[in-house]
Amino acid sequence: MEILVLVKYVPDATGERGFAADHTVDREATDGLLSELDEYAVEQALRVAEGSDDVEVVVLTVGPDDAAAAIKRALQMGASAGIHVLDDAIAGSDALATSEILAAAIRKEAPDLVLCGMASTDGAMGVVPVMVAERLGWPAATLGATLELAGDVVTVRRDTDTASLTIEAHLPAVVSVTDQSGEARYPSMKGILAAKKKPVRTWELSDLGIDPGSVGLDAAWSSVAETTPRPPKEAGKVVSDDDGAGSAAVVEFLAAGKFI
Template sequence: MKIVTLIKYVPDATGDRGFADDGTVDREDTDGVLSELDEYAVEQALQIADDGDDVEVVALTLGPDDAEIAVKRALQMGADSGVHINDEAVHGSDALATSAILAAAITKIGPDLVIAGMASTDGTMGVVPAMISERLGWPAATFGATLAVDGSTATIRRDGDVASQTVEVSLPAVVSVTDQSGEARYPSMKGILAAKKKSVEEWELDDLEVDGEVGLSAAWTTVQETAPKPPKEAGKQVTDSDGSGAAALTDFLSAGKYL
């Protein structure tokens, strides 16, 4: 069995983030990491590999030069190989174009199963796995709190607010998993050293048969204006020198509808 895990290089949420002049995320001057939610997808693929024989895990990413950091992380966790789609023409691609590019790459790799995180931590849309399944003509089982693969069938449990659903799909299929699926493993020293010898292929658009236009000019949405987040304002301080503090605090909570 061959499994493709979709991973994304995203800005580090703990650092400063900004935008470039064209309205896209400034990735050159922003530190990035493998999206935390994608680590759960890698973990689920590795668990399937741990439990079965002859299972190959391929980490697939689309992004600029620094996106190789995300691939290396997946390889250190235990993925067997990586594919990095790196082409300046994809800069500014929206979810629709991204799904078209990834679907073309998946077709070229030829997996039995595609596993993705529930969303990327920078875009948080969560729509790309379903879009990819539509383009491939494969069934999709998304937002799985659990994932089990038995022969030619994948089964997830999708948890809602008041009930859970069991969704079963036949392979090949596209699956996405949530952060409830299981804590992702940390790379061991052995895994870090082994990752240096693993294969990472770099593809351009010319290496793929992409259906449709890509890039910022083809995006269905346009960023009109960006502005930095305003600095935090000092909180309101209530003094109680004359015994009126309790009333002032109550008025504040009532005005903010916190009561």
């Protein structure tokens, strides 16, 4: 059995993020890394593999050269191999085009189960898993707080504000998991060294039978028209209580801001 985990290379959320001249995310302005939410999907795949001798975990990413770092991290965690869809024409692709590329790559790889995080930490849309499932004609079990695999049936528990739902799907299927599914492991020194010898395949759009004109920024159904930099933080107001009027000044400030 092969579990294919979709992973994304995203700008570090702790860095200074912004937009490039074409209003796409400026990925050169800050360091990137494997999306934290995708680490949970890698973790769940590895847990399934640990309980079986015939399960292989492969990770798949779509992105520029630097996106290889996302694959590297997943391999260090314990994945067996990686696939990198790398093509200049992909730059600026929206969720629809991304799902088209991912679905084509999945068809080529033919895994039994596809796992992914609940959303990417840069786009935060959360729609790609179901888009991919729709293109493949596979069932989708999304937002799983738990994941179990028994034979050809995958089961997830989805926790909502009012109830917990149990969802079952027959393989092949697309499953997304949340950050409640289990803390992702930190790569060990053994895993870091072993990752250097693990295979990573590189595919272009031509390998997937995709027309470059159907993806990229020019083909996007949605785009950012204008961006405005976030205003700098203003200095806070200091209230002195030397004359005993501090509490009244705080109440006045809160009332003026309609906080109370």
